Amino acid sequence: MNPLWGLARIKSGDRMKMQKLGALSMTVRLNLLLGLCIGLTWTFLTAPSIIELALVLAFFILVPVLLSLVATSNPKSVYRINILTAARWSFPFAAAGMLSLSMETGWLAASAAAVWLLFTMAAAGNGIFRLLNRGIGQPEEAVIDAGLAFLAVGGVWLVLARSGAAELMPYSSLTIDLTAIHYHYSAFVLPIFTxxxxxxxxxxxxxACEVLRRRRAFTILAAGLAGGSPLVALGILHGPPFDLITSGVYIVFIYWLCLWVLASVLRIGYAAGPLAGIASLILMTTMGVSTLYSLGMYFETAVVTMDGMLRWHGALNAFGFSVLGTLAWLIARPKPRYDEKAFPVSRVRTRGSTGDGNVRKRGREEHSEQGTGLIADWNLLKGDDFDSEKINTVIRDFYVHTEYYDLTAEISWKIELIGRAARFFTKGAGQIHLPLSGLEVLEGSILNVPDQEDRCRDLRAWIRSDSSTGEPVFNAFYSTHRTRETGYFNIGLPLHRGIITRILRPENKPGGGLGLTSRKKPEMSGDEGIYLTVGRMTIKLPLEETFELTHIGGNLNAVHEIALFGWSILRITCEITKEEADEEL
Incomplete structure (x- = not known):
């Protein structure tokens, strides 16, 4: 065999991949080229106002370019793939938006603007679902999603502007036009720039330590910029003194961002850094003009006129900051820390109670067999940050031979009202049905589910019930998966037509202990979390879970905690003992 053949195959594969990406990029470029040609022709023929020109620039150039940057050139998650598709096919929708500006206000112009609105709603929907799927743990992605969501608000105001709705609203037509501009620029371009x-x-x-330090500061900055934009829009609508207050708060966050970018110019890159720096200086200048205008309105002194605002604030933001800032990141093309490619979610569902009988039925009992443990091999979980060989042998045995262990759980709800509400909703479901407090002896069995029946590999059902009443307590489907050299426990809790998936990352604890956590590492680059899947939609719940298992005095002790929005609401302490009969064996 020719030793160069394998290398040739790799290079050929790389060429095919590059050709595919090149074709994809060319589609975005072609979309932009068409928009640029049509936009320039329209500008030459119609001599548009600054507001109309800024909107057309957003329709044809800024929106598709920024969408392509959000999606990256090789997205893996369905939402980023959808966003990239939108960037490639925005031209006909943008043309409809431009056409609406060329018509007299009325139902026909509003209908054309509604076509652009449909596009913005599609982009916003993917941003919202991306946020729900991932959560707010990555502030840089969350602020991008906020910008995508606000784009649809801009589409709504464009329809209002082109329909002539000013006659029916307590605002002037100029105010409605400026609000449409605001949500296409300040509320869309700026969050994505951020x-x-x-x-x-x-x-x-x-x-990790540097990422954690930066994340705290950047989270505050991102929240201020995402929340400040709609507040400024309210200020525009309501006028002084409210607009002065909202603008003042917003400007503080904008200056913070600009100064941070300016301090990073040399590290960002040779071309991208200076462009981002110039864009930031322009933004600081235009926001200064905005402040003078608001002060003049409040004190009834024309420091800056409306014409000056349009020229120095609106035009410079649109054709200066937005264009240069977009170009800077188009050159730098920063990659996200983590591409939220979907982890495997079990197909197991139930149409009623998830009690023992139903779980066995949904587990295809006729094709299943009685199992012994939750995992088959600890090596499935090995990774750079976790060494299964350091885990105590008794703990390792518990996960491989779970069937031979008894559990006694002491349950304590930190907030009784939440416990009562949980019992009310879980009684009929037969899932996560916990008492309010006290000891509970659990009995259970393990059922192996054939691989071909589910997306999750080597799936095992652990059916647990109250030994005294027989009521189902927990019925979970255990498996493991790997993402980027990290192994995870993938635990599904089937519900009525849905499933809760707990993705827990294993950790080494002192003395050979085992920790499991749904909390992400400081760099926020993992699958950890608690997710709810209904149909094809998966969202991240505001819950956190930690589990610590230690071997003390011959027995296993486990502490299981659940937190809601960071506040502990449930603590379960378990004593796990091996059955005596099995010990004699």
Missing amino acids: GMFGRWLFGYNTQ
């Missing part, structure tokens, strides 16, 4: 800077910031230094 998110791109965040991607670069967290990618520049990946040390």
